[in-house]
Amino acid sequence: MTHLLTRARVGPGEADRVIEPPAGPRLARFEDLFTCHHDDVLRYFVRRLDIRADAADLVAETFLIAWRRLDEVPAGQILPWLYGVARRVLSNHRRGETRRHGLADRLRDDLRTTPVAAEPAAVETQHAADVFRQLSDPDRELLALVAWEGLDTTQLAATLGCSRNAAMVRLHRARRRLDHLLTQTPRGAHS
Amino acid sequence: MTTSLDLLQTLDPTRADDPAASVRPETRRELLRAIAATPLPEVREMSDGVVVPLRRRAVVRRLVPALVAAAVVAAVSVSLVRVPEGNDRPAALGPALAFATEGPVIKVRVLDPEADAARYNAELKAQGLNVTLRLSPVSPSVVGEAIAASIEPGPREDEIGFGKYPAGCQGTACSPEFSIPVGYSGKADLYIGRAAKPGEGYSGAGEADGPGEALEGVEFENQTVAYVLRKLGERGMTAEYRVGEQSEAKDTVPDNWRVEDVALLSAKRAVLFVKP
Numbered sequence: 001m002t003h004l005l006t007r008a009r010v011g012p013g014e015a016d017r018v019i020e021p022p023a024g025p026r027l028a029r030f031e032d033l034f035t036c037h038h039d040d041v042l043r044y045f046v047r048r049l050d051i052r053a054d055a056a057d058l059v060a061e062t063f064l065i066a067w068r069r070l071d072e073v074p075a076g077q078i079l080p081w082l083y084g085v086a087r088r089v090l091s092n093h094r095r096g097e098t099r100r101h102g103l104a105d106r107l108r109d110d111l112r113t114t115p116v117a118a119e120p121a122a123v124e125t126q127h128a129a130d131v132f133r134q135l136s137d138p139d140r141e142l143l144a145l146v147a148w149e150g151l152d153t154t155q156l157a158a159t160l161g162c163s164r165n166a167a168m169v170r171l172h173r174a175r176r177r178l179d180h181l182l183t184q185t186p187r188g189a190h191s
Numbered sequence: 192m193t194t195s196l197d198l199l200q201t202l203d204p205t206r207a208d209d210p211a212a213s214v215r216p217e218t219r220r221e222l223l224r225a226i227a228a229t230p231l232p233e234v235r236e237m238s239d240g241v242v243v244p245l246r247r248r249a250v251v252r253r254l255v256p257a258l259v260a261a262a263v264v265a266a267v268s269v270s271l272v273r274v275p276e277g278n279d280r281p282a283a284l285g286p287a288l289a290f291a292t293e294g295p296v297i298k299v300r301v302l303d304p305e306a307d308a309a310r311y312n313a314e315l316k317a318q319g320l321n322v323t324l325r326l327s328p329v330s331p332s333v334v335g336e337a338i339a340a341s342i343e344p345g346p347r348e349d350e351i352g353f354g355k356y357p358a359g360c361q362g363t364a365c366s367p368e369f370s371i372p373v374g375y376s377g378k379a380d381l382y383i384g385r386a387a388k389p390g391e392g393y394s395g396a397g398e399a400d401g402p403g404e405a406l407e408g409v410e411f412e413n414q415t416v417a418y419v420l421r422k423l424g425e426r427g428m429t430a431e432y433r434v435g436e437q438s439e440a441k442d443t444v445p446d447n448w449r450v451e452d453v454a455l456l457s458a459k460r461a462v463l464f465v466k467p
Contacts, residue, residue: 027227034223039211046210047203055210060222067226103225106218113213128198134382136337147199172464176454177395178195179433183456184392 030067037079038063040149044086046111047148056108058093060101062086080158083149087141087159123187131181139174146171194439288314288324295347296370300356301326304366304385320371321378329384330455331362332397332404335369338382345377353383362386362403392457399453399461411453416465417446419453423461430461 041062045055065085066073073081121129132140145151145159157167200206287306291298297320303310304326311324327338335355342348350372355365363386371379384395399406405426411419416432423430432441444465452464 030227031223034226035219038219038222039214042210042214043205046205052210060226063222063226064229067229103222106221107214110214110218111210122201124198125201128195129202132199132202134338143196143199147196148203148205172452175195176452176462176464178199179462180393180395180454180456182195182198184394 026070030070033066033070033073033078033082034063037082040079041082041086044083044149045090047144048090053108053111054093056104056111057101058086058089059107060104061089064101065089074158077155077158080151080155083145083151083159084161127185127187128182131178131185134181134185135174135177138170139177142171142174143178286314287311290314290318292373293370296350296352296372298368298370299324300368301366301383301385321376322371323380325380325382326367326385327382327394328387328391330393330396330401330404330458331386332401333384333395334362334365334386335367336384336395337369338384338395342379343377345375347372347375348377348379351375351379351381353381387458389458392460393455396455399455405455405458405461406453411450413449413451415446416444416448416450416463419450419463420446428459428461430463433462433464435466 038059042055042059045058046052049055049058062082062085066082132143135143142156142160145156151159153168153171154164156171157164160167160170162170285302287301287303287310289300289302291300297318299315301311301324308323308325311326315322315324329336329338335353337353342351350370352370354368354370356368357365365386367383367385369381369383382394387393397404400409400411401407405428406419406422409419409422411422420430432444433439434441434444444463445467448465448467450463450465454462454464456462
């Protein structure tokens with residue numbers, strides 16, 4: 001595999017220098033994990049935050065935890081495991097417990113680019129958005145993990161830390177509540 | 192046919208504008224390098240695996256009792272009942288909510304489940320609570336439960352709780368009550384279930400075989416459509432169908448298909464989740 005780290009810039013203005021990669025196999029594993037899943041984890045946070053740039057610290061925190069706990073990452077369920085960590089990082093962030101990471105500075109800057117202006121939503125989409133906001137937080141998260149992150153029930157179970165059966169039932173109930181609200185909420189009724 | 196999950200996909204905030212596209216390759220490389228250069232040391236981690244600044248946690252813990260004590264004092268002074276002035280209709284109808292401070296929480300009882308949200312909200316505001324309430328019709332077993340809630344972090348926000356009264360009541364005989372921790376100063380928007388009026392559709396429903404529900408005491412899982420339809424018919428109910436994993440809507444399905452689950456839409460109508 002390609003080692004991206006043999007030459008890395010340390011910071012703006014500093015000359016390139018060779019970094020000795022620590023513990024080869026561990027780094028290689030982490031590099032794989034990071035390279036394959038960075039964008040998925042970034043999207044996870046951006047979908048759930050009002051301010052895009054806020055995702056930078058949370059992405060850094062998630063991968064920092066993955067780096068420290070690499071031995072615990074289950075080989076077949078890496079991304080669901082990362083989403084599980086990301087959920088806790090996000091919940092800490094919402095409680096106001098976020099560390100500002102110097103190492104996320106560049107990412108923060110990159111994310112500050114102006115988002116593409118959203119096109120006006122179709123009536124049906126607006127209705128779905130209104131209904132989605134009415135769901136409880138756990139239902140919304142469950143449905144988002146399936147609709148946005150595209151998880152299947154096995155991955156959902158790994159992310160939520162529950163059995164596949166429990167995940168299936170929870171998803172089923174959440175979908176049911178969503179369907180209810182979609183049919184019961186008059187369009188444009190929700191403020 | 193568009194399923195509800197397809198609809199949700201259209202709400203994905205990254206769908207038309209992928210944030211990954213604005214991240215430069217060197218940004219990814221630098222973050223990877225910086226993280227992998229972090230020593231693997233004696234960093235204290237919380238049991239949930241999330242590294243948090245320990246000092247800050249300790250401070251938060253120490254502060255909480257003081258905040259609660261201050262809040263109790265504040266709450267005593269706001270628990271005096273304010274009588275609306277003037278001769279407007281809400282005043283003529285009497286209060287829609289009753290407030291009582293019970294130890295660490297303010298218990299709020301819904302006296303008039305048919306009041307409009309503006310009346311509730313005016314009364315909550317008059318008590319100094321930054322809480323809005325909207326009641327929605329639900330099936331009997333979940334009266335008083337939260338259908339949805341948006342709760343801002345604040346002191347003891349986890350203790351915002353939902354219930355019903357009078358004690359030991361069942362189904363449509365119950366009215367919602369909820370409790371807000373004394374000193375909670377965040378904003379909470381609560382959607383709570385009230386008993387549905389005859390013919391009214393449910394905004395939320397409990398298990399179809401739950402206490403007081405249409406199929407209480409009926410084993411419906413894996414039974415035939417014909418059997419469950421008969422049981423529903425005995426209670427004056429009709430059904431529509433959702434088929435398979437994608438929950439495709441159908442008006443009719445073969446009688447011998449199996450029922451996986453039942454969702455209640457109203458006291459008169461149910462959805463059967465079925466498979467061939």
